[in-house]
Amino acid sequence: MGYVADRWHKKKPGPDEPECGEHKGLVASKAHGKGKRWQARYDDPNGREITSLHRTKTEAEAEIVKQEAAKQTGSWLDPKAGRVTVERFSLDTWLPSLNINSRSRTEYEGVLKRYLVPEWGNREIRSIKPSEAGAWQQQLISKYKLKGTYPNRVSRYVRGIFRLAVIDRVIPVSPFERIPAPAAEEKATQPPDVAEVRQLITNAYDDRWAAMIELNALTGLRSGEIRGLRLDRIDFLRRTMLVNQQLVYEKGVGMYFAELKTGAGLRTLPLSQRTVDLLAAYVKKYPPRADGESEGLIFVMADGGLIGESTLDYALKSTCKKAKVQPRHWHELRHHYASVLIAGGENPKVVQKRLGHKDVMTTLRTYAHLFAEAEEKTRDVLDAAWAEPGETALEEESPQQGGRIPESRRRQGVLRQVSG
Known part of the structure; x- marks a missing residue:
């Protein structure tokens, strides 16, 4: 007492x-x-x-x-604990508490110093009010001009800081508790189709880029994952690929091999026979080096050096220009792989595992419109399966378009009239 x-x-x-x-x-x-x-x-x-x-x-x-x-x-609660400034708690307590690699730490620290510290850095953490929390989130868009999913991501980092402050009994409640996070406005991805990918492969000005474009379309690897892919990760007999490292670049350090960001990224991909044949033909023609920094790597520069992310992006953009198709980013080949899986009827959980997403919600947010298209195909499949003999061949003239519409579409129109 x-x-x-x-x-x-x-x-x-x-x-x-x-x-x-x-x-x-x-x-x-x-x-x-x-x-x-x-x-x-x-x-x-x-x-x-x-x-x-x-x-x-x-x-x-x-x-x-x-x-x-x-x-x-x-x-x-410690009455004095809440007097710590937002900057000090963020950088000295929250950041060290995260189980992340040095690259992610640098990224997080940069985000805090750009968008949080200038606004609240010198404020006591206990002094931040819910009204100020909501206004700060709006500033991410109005003042800092962040777009797409980025405002949501920055907000998640900062909300995590105040959540830890509550857990550590520094403050009784987070000012963000009843303040909704900015909406994660995912842009509907429009990945290249198979025909376009074939054009890119045909117009690639080097065997290296042609093989990498095709492999990425067949596996959905991230840029760092395909650039860091080693031959011993391929099991040609079982037709699998182990994805467990990536080639990354860090300012002041250069390029180096690192573990994947999350445990979900560590995965074993089933390979199609086309993929196995592609890899087998490529490594036969271009055997991986037996020593040096590129030892065992499947894809390297002509002189044996490591392939940088910017080099790969430039190669793809040049290929797009030669193929006379719209400019594409390397990540869009990953989206192509996802779109093929979804169109083939793979469920979201399987797509998540193949892509190495942290959770299935990320997959659903990114490819919501593609899943919606797949649902429409499901309806057509069911209509066809339950049609009476000869019914699927029934068609009617479309007076508006002068064409013919399938019986399943005609039924949908009748249903709308009845429900209306």
Whole structure:
């Protein structure tokens, strides 16, 4: 149990010390008349003494009762903890608590220093109000001009900071608790179809780029994953590929091989026979090097050097120009792979695993429109399966278009009329 101390008077005065002129029977201390008189003292749940100053003895005693009760119920908060600034808690507590690699740490730190520290860096973390949290999220769009899914991502980082502050009992509740996050506005992906990918393969000005374009369309690898792919990750007999590393670039460090960002990225892909044949033919013509930094890599530069991300992007853009198709980014070949799986009837969970997404919601957000198209195909399949003999051949003239419509479409029109 805590106790109250009188700061203005000595607890054990000497025998010859004069009596306080203001308070009878007491001996004044050096702090007499300076600041608040009464000091509440109590131990926190870890046994560390906590103190606070109060104007009256009654207020100090009430504070002790309040804090002791909070310890008993598990709701105790360090009154001084919330005084830490947003910048210090973010960089010194939240960032080190994350189980991320150095590249992700650099990325997160950059985000905080660009969008959070300039706004709230010097503020005490306990001082941020819900209204300010909502306004800050709006600034990501209005002031910083962030678009697409980026405002949502930045907001998630910062919301995580305040969530940890609650868990660490630095603040009682997060200012973001009832504030909705910015919508993750995913752009509908329009990946190249098989015909376009074939054009790119045909017009690639080097065997290396042709093979990489085709392999990526057949496996959906990320840029770093295909550039860091080693021959010993391919099981030609079982027709599988182990994806467990990537080639990355970090400012001040250069290119190096690293583990994948998440455990979900670690995956074994089933390979089609076309993929196996492609790899077998390529490594036969261009055997991987047996030593050096590119040892075992399937794809390297002509001089044996590592392939940078910008080099790969430039190669694809040049190929697009030669093929006379719209400019494509390397990631769109990954989208092509996903679109083929979805069109083939693979469920979202399987697509998630093949792509190495962290969760299935990421897959659904990215490819929602493709799944919707697949649902329409499902309806047509069911209509065809349950049609009476010869019914699927029935067609009607379309007076608006001068063409013919299938019976299943005619039924949909009838259903709309009945429901309407």
